[in-house]
Amino acid sequence: MTKYIIKEKLPTVEEYISLRKSVGWPCPGNQAIEKSLGNSTCCVCAVDKDRVVGMSRLVGASISLPMSSYCPSIRVRASALC
Secondary structure, three states: OOOOEEEEOOOOHHHHHHHHHHOOOOOOOHHHHHHHHHOEEEEEEEEEOOEEEEEEEEEEOOOOOHHHEEEEEEEEOHHHOO
């Protein structure tokens, strides 16, 4: 069983695109991705041998108001599920 390391970090645009492509999702443009990730109040990535295999993020008004945040998505590389 693979053990993943959870890191509090934003994925790079390339890592984000790679995760989306791994499950067959279309990708918005790089500027939209940068803006979207930049608006995260918190983000964590599951990492296997320096490769991001999953991510989740919170967005909201402020990190000081956690009750107004929500998790818009969780992405996991399909190969990491098996």
